[in-house]
Amino acid sequence: MLEVRSVAALRGDHLVFADLSFRLEAGAALVLTGRNGSGKTTLLRLIAGLMPCAAGEVLWAGEDALADLSGHGLRIAYLGHQDALKLGLTATENLAVWARVRKDARAAAIERALGAVGLQDLAHLPVRMLSAGQRRRVAIARLLLSGAALWLLDEPTTALDAASVARLGELTAAHRAAGGMVIAATHLDLPLAGAAEFSLS
Amino acid sequence: MRLFAREVRLSLRHGADTLAVLLFFVLAAGLFPLAVGPEPALLGRLAPGTIWVCALLAALLPLDRLFGADFEDGSLDQLLLSGLPPSLIALAKAAAHWVTTGLPLLVVAGPVAIMLRMPPAALGPLLVGLLPGTLTLSLLGTAGAALVIGARRGGVLLPLLVLPLATPVLIFGSAAAGAPLTGSSPRPELLLLTALFLLALPLCPLAAGAAARAAAE
Numbered sequence: 001m002l003e004v005r006s007v008a009a010l011r012g013d014h015l016v017f018a019d020l021s022f023r024l025e026a027g028a029a030l031v032l033t034g035r036n037g038s039g040k041t042t043l044l045r046l047i048a049g050l051m052p053c054a055a056g057e058v059l060w061a062g063e064d065a066l067a068d069l070s071g072h073g074l075r076i077a078y079l080g081h082q083d084a085l086k087l088g089l090t091a092t093e094n095l096a097v098w099a100r101v102r103k104d105a106r107a108a109a110i111e112r113a114l115g116a117v118g119l120q121d122l123a124h125l126p127v128r129m130l131s132a133g134q135r136r137r138v139a140i141a142r143l144l145l146s147g148a149a150l151w152l153l154d155e156p157t158t159a160l161d162a163a164s165v166a167r168l169g170e171l172t173a174a175h176r177a178a179g180g181m182v183i184a185a186t187h188l189d190l191p192l193a194g195a196a197e198f199s200l201s
Numbered sequence: 202m203r204l205f206a207r208e209v210r211l212s213l214r215h216g217a218d219t220l221a222v223l224l225f226f227v228l229a230a231g232l233f234p235l236a237v238g239p240e241p242a243l244l245g246r247l248a249p250g251t252i253w254v255c256a257l258l259a260a261l262l263p264l265d266r267l268f269g270a271d272f273e274d275g276s277l278d279q280l281l282l283s284g285l286p287p288s289l290i291a292l293a294k295a296a297a298h299w300v301t302t303g304l305p306l307l308v309v310a311g312p313v314a315i316m317l318r319m320p321p322a323a324l325g326p327l328l329v330g331l332l333p334g335t336l337t338l339s340l341l342g343t344a345g346a347a348l349v350i351g352a353r354r355g356g357v358l359l360p361l362l363v364l365p366l367a368t369p370v371l372i373f374g375s376a377a378a379g380a381p382l383t384g385s386s387p388r389p390e391l392l393l394l395t396a397l398f399l400l401a402l403p404l405c406p407l408a409a410g411a412a413a414r415a416a417a418e
Contacts, residue, residue, distance in 0.1 A: 050278055050417045069414075073282035082275030088214040097207045098279060142279075 001026050002047070002065075002150060002181060007056030009042045016042050018055070022198055024183065026149075027176045029192045032185040034200035040185035041081070043200065044152045047183065048076045074100070077146035079153045083139040087128040091119060091138045094127060099145040113141040116171060118164070132159040140168060143175075151175060153184040166191065204283075204290060208297030218263045222302045223309055226259040230313045241318040248319035249327055249378030253371050255313075256306050256331065260338045261363060263302055265356045267294055267346040268413060277350070281417055287410030295343040295406065303335030319378075326387035327378035333391075333398040334374040340398075340405035341366050347409035350416035369397055 001024060008018035016039040024030055032040045045051040047058055049069045058065045065072050085094050092110055101109040114123050117137040127135055136159050143151055151172065157165050169191030172182050184190055212218055233251050234244055271277040280290050310331055314324055345363040349355035377390035 045278075045418075048278075048282060050281060052418065069281075070284055070286050074284040076282050078278060078282055080275050080278055084275035084279045086211060086214075086274070086276070088211070093210070097203060098283070100284075 001061060003059040003062075004047065005057050005059060007043075007046060007058065008054045009039060009046055009051065010054040011042065015054075017200060020056070020200075022196075024150075024181050026179045026181065029172065029176060029182040029184070029195035031190070031192060031195045031197050032183065032200060033187075033197060038200040040200060041154055044078070044154050044183065044185055047150075048078050048152055049073065050078075075149050077143045077148035077151045079139055079143060079151070079156050081154055081158075083135045084142075085127045085135055085138055088126055090124050090126055091130070091141075092123045094138060095142055095145055098142050100147045101145060109145060110141075113144040114138070116144055116167075117141045118167065133161060133164060136160055137164060140171070144171065149180050151180065151182045151184075153182065153186070153190075155186055156184060157186060157190055202293075204280075204285065204293040205296055208294055209300055212263075212297060212301040218266070219301045219305055222259045222262050223305050225262060226255050226306055227309060227313060229255040229258065230317060233317065244318045245320055246379075246382065248314055248317040249323060249382075250375045251317060252310055252314055252319075252327065253331075253334070253375040253378070256310065256335065257338060257364075257367055257371055259306060260298075260302050260335060260342060261360055263298065264342040264346045264359055264363070267298060267343060268350045268416075269346070269355060272350050272416065277413065277417055281414060287414050288406040289410075291343050291347060291409035291413065292406040294346075295339045295409075298343060299336055299339035303339050306335060307331050320382060322381040323378050326380060326391065330374045330377040330387070330391055330394050333394045334370050337370050337394070337398045337401045338367055340401040341370075344405040344409040344412070347412035347416070350413060370394065373397070 003023045004021055006019045006021050009016045022030065032043060034040055042051065046053055049066050049072045060075065091114060095110045095113065096106060099106050099110055111120065114120050117140050119134060119137055122130060122134065127138060156168060172192060176182060182192065184192065230251055233247060237243060237247065271280060281287060307328065311324065311328060314327055342363055345359050348362060349358045352358055373390045373393045377387040377394065380387035380390065
């Protein structure tokens with residue numbers, strides 16, 4: 001499905017990495033490891049089309065994925081370092097902007113997604129009043145609402161407690177069982193059964 | 202459309218922004234009678250220019266946060282991955298900026314003009330000119346705001362970038378409002394203002410979208 005073919009990335013004049021290649025089939029997961037600054041975030045952003053490749057190409061089902069960046073975005077659900085939440089809006093309002101669900105089904109889908117991350121009781125509170133871990137879980141709920149095939153997770157377990165990490169493991173497993181793909185950059189052990197490991201070093 | 206609703210809702214939730222724009226506009230215009238004296242004839246002559254300058258400066262106030270807030274909290278990445286072309290995102294932002302600043306300015310411009318003793322004949326051309334004028338300012342401002350995303354002194358850079366681009370709007374806008382005072386027709390200036398708006402309508406969102414994508418790197 002997704003194929004990364006000998007890509008390289010530049011940050012200014014600095015070469016972050018070069019000649020990286022891997023393939024990811026439907027239902028597969030990949031864990032990116034490597035020390036700080038080895039380019040895990042850069043690689044995720046490059047796959048998402050948020051950063052240009054200095055060399056190489058990213059293929060989706062055999063075709064150049066980055067030719068149509070807007071269309072490519074629909075395949076991607078990106079959980080970055082930041083939660084991308086507006087503090088003045090409630091969890092429900094935050095998610096309503098991003099949910100790729102038909103309007104009449106949106107409220108129910110958001111409720112389900114918040115239930116899946118265990119936040120159904122806090123849905124009506126401004127995100128400002130949630131803890132860092134709870135905000136992270138709202139951002140995880142956005143993944144569920146994206147309908148995207150490929151989840152790009154950048155340190156997804158930041159600020160999460162053990163129970164929430166386990167729950168994220170279940171959510172990624174369900175996503176993969178439905179044919180989705182996951183690429184996660186993580187220091188901690190996110191429970192991703194049978195995930196391949198890709199080391200950036 | 203949903204994006205436009207989001208932007209408007211965010212602005213209204215931080216309702217202080219719109220209020221600050223209006224207060225700035227009214228206060229700045231209110232300083233002129235204090236500075237140049239209360240003589241009606243002089244004030245009336247200055248009024249079109251005063252209102253246009255104050256509206257221009259007031260419209261600049263909230264631009265800093267237009268993309269800045271989304272860049273800082275990571276929402277910009279999510280916007281770029283939303284499947285919408287970046288130019289459409291920029292257009293939604295420009296439209297929301299106009300609804301929360303341009304439109305309120307248009308509403309209070311009338312009372313402020315009367316406060317400044319502007320001749321009633323000039324009121325029509327002023328308000329008709331402010332409509333395409335503020336729309337153009339929102340578009341130019343969006344492009345400027347996108348260009349300074351992530352720049353360290355973006356707030357300082359932004360007026361330096363937008364003000365020179367906004368000078369044609371200022372010139373034709375205040376000329377249109379001043380035309381009845383000299384007995385000429387405001388029509389050519391109003392047509393030119395509309396032309397400026399029609400020129401900015403496709404160009405500014407394209408520029409802003411490209412700048413936003415470049416900034417996400």
